[in-house]
């Protein structure tokens with residue numbers, strides 16, 4: 428069952444070569460759940476898997492991420508993250524469109540100012556992959572994007588507030604934007620003396636490591652602030668040689684690499700799976716940073732792991748790993764001044 432798939436699907440439906448560039452790889456991604464199942468030899472399981480062919484949150488998966496899934500395995504942890512299912516259409520109490528209160532903390536279009544010394548820019552609604560548990564899957568990106576008007580409103584907001592020390596690029600996925608567009612933002616921020624740190628939150632280096640190309644590396648290297656790239660990987664199977672090489676390229680230009688994972692039912696809610704993820708991340712030069720409780724967004728309830736179970740898992744993890752390999756278990760709560768740590772008192 429092990430990944431003949433990747434190879435088989437790669438030869439039948441060519442995966443774009445690195446040389447063709449990351450934009451082509453995004454365009455060539457799998458955009459149809461039936462095709463995804465067919466590539467994995469699972470077409471005859473569509474009914475059992477309760478597939479939703481018509482979800483308004485479209486299927487989107489880079490082909491080289493599909494190639495990391497196990498052929499013929501409906502429970503593959505990477506597949507489960509991207510599989511549109513009919514459960515997403517159920518209405519469940521407590522699951523809402525904006526679970527972390529982004530919309531109530533919009534200070535300007537696409538500028539989320541929740542925490543005292545930092546602002547988060549919603550740079551774009553685009554992502555290379557559509558993760559079914561995404562807490563911004565209902566975000567109104569068409570109205571609220573900081574990149575509008577050549578970033579002018581966002582830059583003015585930051586310039587006028589000396590308490591802002593850190594800029595966080597988020598989305599969507601900020602690395603979905605062309606490097607030249609990112610550069611147009613940072614060119615306007617460079618002379619703002621109160622900015623001290625620059626952070627990029629992105630899943631793209633994991634699902635599409637060719638995004639970390641020479642142009643992006645040149646941009647990062649030239650930034651005048653310490654740069655932190657917070658990656659998003661949920662399972663060790665996501666970390667292949669291309670991801671390891673990508674991480675090395677980023678470290679070589681001085682970026683600090685952290686990872687945040689989301690605790691997801693049937694994907695990584697197992698101490699051995701989490702242990703393996705931390706080990707693979709560290710081997711790639713990426714520190715495990717946060718293990719996020721699922722944000723309770725409409726359509727994602729089937730991924731939820733309850734708090735007590737999550738705390739027990741992290742406590743087991745602490746018995747197995749050095750402290751620096753144990754990610755902080757946190758929950759984001761709307762209106763709070765910071766993320767809430769849940770495992771402060773180890774047993």
Ligand code: SF4
Pocket residue numbers: 553554555556557558560561562563564598599600630631659
């Ligand atoms: S890459 Fe991030 S923003 Fe995009 S769908 Fe996945 S979780 Fe959401």
